[in-house]
Amino acid sequence: METLKFADMKLSSEILQGIQSMGFEKASPIQSMTIPLILEGKDIIGQAQTGTGKTAAFGIPMIEKIDKSNKQIQGLILCPTRELAIQVAEELGRLLKFIPEVHVLPVYGGQPIEHQLKSLRSLRPQIIVGTPGRIYDHIDRKTIRLETVHMVVLDEADEMLNMGFRDAIEEILKFVKDEAQTVFFSATMPKAILHLTKTYQTNPEHVQVARQQMSAPLIEQFYLEVRNDQKIDALSRLLDLNHTKLSVVFCNTKRRVDDVVEHLERRGYLVGGLHGDLKQRDRDRVMGNFRKGTVEILVATDIAARGIDVDDIEAVYNLDLPYDEEDYVHRIGRTGRVGRKGKAFTFVVGREMNNLKRIGQFTNSKILPTKLPTVTDVEENKANQLVDKIKETIKAGGLERSISLIERIMVDETNSLDIAAALLKMLSEPKKRAKEAVEAPRDRVSDRPRSSTGNFSRGPSRDRDDRSGPPRRDDRGRDDRGPRRPSSEGFRRK
Ligand code: ADP
Ligand code: MG
Secondary structure (H helix, E strand, O other): OOOOOHHHHOOOHHHHHHHHHOOOOOOOHHHHHHHHHHHHOOOEEEEOOOOOOHHHHHHHHHHHOOOOOOOOOOEEEEOOOHHHHHHHHHHHHHHOOOOOOOOEEEEOOOOOHHHHHHHHHHHOOOEEEEOHHHHHHHHHOOOOOOOOOOEEEEOOHHHHHHOOOHHHHHHHHHOOOOOOEEEEEEOOOOHHHHHHHHHHOOOOEEEEOOHHHOOHHHEEEEEEEOOHHHHHHHHHHHHHHHOOOEEEEEOOEHHHHHHHHHHHHHOOOOEEEEOOOOOHHHHHHHHHHHHHOOOOEEEEOOOHHHHOOOOOEEEEEEOOOOOOHHHHHHHHOOOOOOOOOEEEEEEEOOOHHHHHHHHHHHHOOOEEEOOOOOHHHHHHHHHHHHHHHHHHHHHHOOOHHHHHHHHHHHHHOOOHHHHHHHHHHHHHOOHHHHHHHHOOOOOOOOOOOOOOOOOOOOOOOOOEOOOOOOOOOEOOEOOOOOOOOOOOOOOOOO
């Protein structure tokens, strides 16, 4: 579709400067369609995949509508996870670079509430970005008041509902005045969202980025038929062949993440695991290392990966076929973000082929068959990379010291061909062990019994990731996992 230029959107010069400094050239389709409508004051229900620029789609008009001279909370954004809340707040912070009077504060579970109270008092933010559980806590304590809020955003609404935040969201929305503008974003539109729309929105415009315009076509999608016990081997061959810098491997269970991390670690990859059982501290460390590149392969469950917003992920591997189409869309959306290219590989075992077909139809995308690379393919590819690197090094020059060293060896040793060959051999062998040495302490809970069989034939097991089962407390406090059921007391419509 025709996308708009930000300059044609009747935006203030301060925000245009902010957008400019972020390097955005033109608005993405969802931004082109929603920003003008939101500026007009319309309630919106927006549907678009991950990586389509939804944050700025609601962030830009929200910022435009903030009364700078007023220090009360005017905008509220609800996100499913702490990571996402932080990322949204950061993106808004960048947009606000030239509007110092407006402040944004992320408020999420897991962070000490006293700390948040201090920030709320000292920063006086006009925009709050938070996870539903913790926002509700603050409302309950009367430390956040929503009477002055005139715009509410639900970001990744489907995901928040999946995580069991429905009650918390509804309770929060009840505290917002009826006239407030509401903007709901969701990759999918399950019934529960339509219910929220009916109850809390006024004549909402349903804006949908058609599938063909979504970022999916930029992602090349492949599938491989394997046996369960071949998966890890197949994965490492693909990792070696593709030679990607950053990639994400998806598993269906937390257990499986631990297993895969262990296996890949043993094979010398720079790998980190991410799932709901890890302490927040560990999750932050893994993500930090992934951003820095000291972890190159992130192994994650669906929920844990929701907050991953790293732009240069080159490949996604679905080691386990996701259970539903939506997860597939979310997973592959981790690569190919806004205009970049990416590849997605999905392993299918036996009858799972039928599910894959369904996923292909749902996402309206071509998932092409590909063969497991042979060991020779991988070796050849590695050799080619090495040859390229050698050529580059020669071209770059500055080899004088090395040459004089070689000359010293050549005084009593063989010929230069032998020396070069020996160096090559040394270069390709101990590398993996060196990698292992720099790897950070293992990123996983260590007190759980782990299978040592090394095969993965458990099949779709019951310990599916975070979303199933009753909400429970974990070490991050009650938020991000499932809401606390609001007691009937304490919730009163004004
Ligand atoms: P979504 O919420 O739809 O998954 P994000 O809002 O997180 O997507 O945006 C994904 C990435 O694209 C971010 O790094 C963001 O800064 C960038 N981005 C957003 N809008 C644009 C744009 N108009 N041009 C270029 N990059 C953009
Ligand atoms: Mg988003």
